Amino acid sequence: MMSNWLAREIKHFLPTFDFHAIKTVVVAFDxxxxxxxxxxxxxxxxxDDGxxxxxxxxxxxxxxxxxxxxxLITVEFIDNTKAVFKAKNLTTLDILTKLKPLCQAKKPAD
Structure with missing residues (x-):
């Protein structure tokens, strides 16, 4: 289970996140x-349902x-580019923090 501070940080971070630029996410783990x-x-x-x-x-x-x-987390964006996160030494917040600017840069025009 995530620590309380990490869960709080992620809870505040998620509403600012926009996943529209993502086509596919492959989450591979043992x-x-x-x-x-x-x-x-x-x-x-x-x-999550939301x-x-x-x-x-x-x-x-x-x-x-x-x-x-x-x-390993592999993200394919709507422009068919990919980002690969070797998540071994990353926290959940690290993953989201690294993914957010990539999503913002590739966000489709409204």
């Missing part, structure tokens, strides 16, 4: 690795592995 926790928390956040309702075009694909591989 649940037996202790360092996959942040990746699983990120998956939980982006598959996020899913606001961003119905964003496809999220969880990939659960059993090969002790490092947690």
């Amino acid at each position: 649940p037996w690795r202790l360092d996959s926790r942040q990746t699983r928390d990120f998956l939980h956040i982006i598959t 996020v899913a309702k606001n961003y119905p075009k964003m496809f999220v694909k969880p990939t659960v592995k059993s090969d002790l591989s490092d947690p």
Whole structure:
């Protein structure tokens, strides 16, 4: 479970986030690795009912592995570019903080 301060920070950060620029998110992790926790928390956040309702075009694909591989998040944007996050040493907030400017830069015109 996320620490209280981290959960509070993410709760305040999420309303400022815009996922419209994202086409696909592949979240790959081995649940037996202790360092996959942040990746699983990120998956939980982006598959939350509120996020899913606001961003119905964003496809999220969880990939659960059993090969002790490092947690990896691959984001494909609407312009077909990709960003890969090696999430082994990142917190959930780190992942969101690194993803936000990429989303802002690729946000579709209204």
